[in-house]
Amino acid sequence: MTNEVRQTCASGASGIAARETAPVPPAVLLAAGVIAISFSAIFIKWCSAPAPVIGAWRLWLSALLLSPAAWRQRHAFATLSSRDWGLLLASGGFLGLHFLFWIGSLHTTSVASSMIITALQPLFVMIGAFWAFGERTPPMGWWGVAVAMAGSALIPLGDRYQAGGALYGDLLSLLGTVAISGYLLVGQAVRSRLPSVVYNLVVFSVAALVLSLASAGAGIPLTGYPAQDWGWFVLLAVIPTLFGHALFNWLLRFVEAATISVTALGEPVGAIVLAALLLREPVRWPQVVGGLLVLTGVALYLHTIRRHPSASRA
Template sequence: MNPSRTVIFLLLALGVVAVSFSGIFIKWSSAPAGVLAMHRLWLTAVLMLPWVWRERQELVRLTGGDWVRLCASGLFLSLHFLGWMSSFHYTSVASAMIFLNLTPLFVAWGAKLVFKEKYPARAFGGMGLALIGTALVVGGDFAWGRTALWGDALSFFGALTVAVHMLLGQNLRQRVSSTVYSFVVFVIASLVLAGYNGFADVPLFAYPAKEWGIFILLAVVPTVFGHLLFNWLLKFVKAVTIQMAILGEPVGTVLLAALLLGESVTLSQVVGGLLSIGGIVWFIRAQVTAEAEGARAAA
């Protein structure tokens, strides 16, 4: 039984709040980006083991093609985390966030090319409004210079790679359960990151208790209640819809930074936040309504 539109809205909102904590936890940590991402993913995989054991028969039924796509999805997820988390060391949080929020455009273009998906024209008005709002939230904090531009490039790379990851996930989730899909992808991504850290000669486990606390927080809050929840929703909504919802992440991060880090909130950020949320609601309502109309026409 598919969840209702209201339930989908609420779950998307919960996921956005959860992933909004990512930037806060990253700012609190001094560990390298590859280590943060690796521990975040393998700890989440460990937490999932009881549920994976119940669905172990599905692991056996995976085809060779499924394994290839799962490995590709895990690879692109690891590249996303590596690029985006690393960007925080070179550019401002705001700049990193705005480049990441180009992802819905990449997902929409990719879905149109690969899956021949169509979107109602009115939905793109919501996408445009949300992008304008996001730009207002973070646009006053761009930093220019060679170092900052490298950080911006890393964030842009993170947006491209997570778009590919989401499109692969949308395809896989039509026949693979959320638990199995997420577990395998997280394990593969953490192994890729472990290999990268080993090659770069980065310590894997020699970190103080504070850092391990942050690793656990990253696994539980933005990964379990964010990425894992979004992976489950891929069964019921398109990847671009989820990426549109994630445009609310900068709004949540700015508010959390004000509460937890004492950072100030400007009027343009408030206005941008309202526009972004309004655009997200507009896009999702237009998409869900169009799908419902299409289902009634086909009946």
């Protein structure tokens, strides 16, 4: 769950004014990106490795794949101040915590519950931006927050009878959502001054190091896993990261950030459908109703700030 474009929308940005023409219809690429990121939760469910190990190898491998492109733009590193490096380190730390908590949630709760709670991320960014930067949201945006929060409150009703600590998994998903919001907020200033590939390389590497240290601290080895798990590590790095989030970043050249942000709301829906088909996970009525309310509330919020971008600044 590392979708940077949601941050752009949450901070009131409307995207690039003059856009290029995409070589492929953007709608096709947006649909492909949603499908790609929807597989993230499925691959994690199929992987038997512990949460910090999955997160560490996903990010190490993603950073490795991004290295050639980042090397071609290495001059960008010379523009960074010591404060910028501090923000990058903090941003990467929050990203590491996000993967630690969110992947852990998928080991104890359903894909539906975990993904619905994670969909609240733009709202946490909004709240954090209000307290940290004094950014304002129009009243209709707050109605979106209220609707989404009401929907999220229904999730525990569907999980209270599920064995295996589902409520604990819901809490981990919530903590992961707070962490990814911190990642977006802290990295907001420096990200705008760096090429996306360079920013991602640094924060992915920092987050991978955080997860590697967490594994070492818990006495969990980073190696010795079956070949099947290594296959999931690679697929996580390639499909949801490069063909999902990196594709969305590239599409900012052709479509508005708000369009990508709303499209990315398809991830919980896609993940839930895939979980029902591939994992045979049941979807209970509180998850259906709560999920619809969460997605409606978040969509209302994103629509509001898209119509009133200047209102997000005090």
